[in-house]
């Protein structure tokens with residue numbers, strides 16, 4: 001029996017309906033965008049109807065906002081619904097659960113960049129793997145191909161590990177624990193990786209970048225997968241260039257939030273991220289919660305269209321982004337968003353009140369990506385700013401160009417606060433997540 005037949009047979013048992021649903025996703029990619037949007041509107045109505053009639057939190061939340069099911073006839077009804085934040089999830093976790101479907105609720109806990117752990121629920125019935133298959137299919141990877149992960153390896157019992165291996169057999173899943181990476185673990189992983197020749201290398205941006213750096217520093221020539229798929233933090237042009245050099249493969253930037261994981265991903269054009277419109281509705285809004293024009297940055301609001309167990313409707317996760325408003329050269333009709341930039345909470349405030357956006361700070365080296373291997377911008381408590389960077393070149397010219405970037409940044413900040421550029425040997429990452437813009441509090 002071939003790998004693909006085994007995989008599909010196991011799929012039928014473990015994830016009924018998933019393979020068929022995946023076929024629908026593939027078909028959707030070539031349908032007119034208007035047809036997809038019409039279906040998304042219908043999905044919003046189904047979800048909100050269920051939430052208002054079955055979920056205690058939404059009954060009260062929308063009731064207090066004066067919203068009734070009859071209002072769905074109005075133009076722009078969805079955009080008038082009040083916004084859900086992390087605070088609501090923390091305070092109303094049980095009431096946000098659909099009591100009739102409670103047995104299907106799964107729980108995940110995330111640290112998040114604010115350091116406040118958030119517990120969130122999700123619908124365990126949704127076969128989210130199909131969105132991972134969608135991403136892989138764009139790079140010619142099949143779900144039953146071998147994969148390598150640079151990931152947090154959860155503590156699991158021996159039985160759980162055996163079960164997992166049995167589920168995937170004969171597909172091999174190599175893992176490198178992103179929480180504890182050193183020369184020995186990276187060297188051992190790469191040896192197995194080169195032998196297994198996986199179709200996919202997947203992991204946290206910071207951790208995969210660290211692995212790429214290890215490869216380049218030692219002048220290693222390692223196996224080139226069909227795709228390097230990174231997630232969990234913004235991917236800078238500097239890191240993208242580094243990953244391509246080390247693994248000689250296309251790089252796919254995937255965006256998901258801890259609470260809604262399969263939001264958008266890049267195709268091989270690497271020009272914006274295609275939104276999974278069947279799964280999630282995205283809005284970008286301004287300070288008054290009005291939609292921002294196409295091309296302008298706004299706060300992201302996410303709606304999980306498939307989760308009827310723990311509905312998240314117009315959920316503000318703290319990220320910022322924008323619509324690109326152009327078709328993709330690949331021809332897929334899923335709309336494009338730009339790469340998600342820094343978190344809103346990571347903007348800097350200068351003594352004069354000038355707010356320096358995280359989006360801007362992540363672009364410091366965009367015009368000279370060959371100068372650095374990585375960087376991090378920190379604002380200290382006294383408002384001064386340090387840019388720690390790992391130099392990629394040691395020449396006089398490189399130092400001069402870095403100093404020009406420093407001088408330009410200082411000017412842009414009206415010379416209000418000291419700006420120091422500090423060369424460092426490496427940037428520590430936080431359990432695989434490299435944070436670009438850090439504000440000390």
Ligand SMILES: [Zn+2]
Nearest residue numbers: 267269328330
């Ligand atoms: Zn595309």
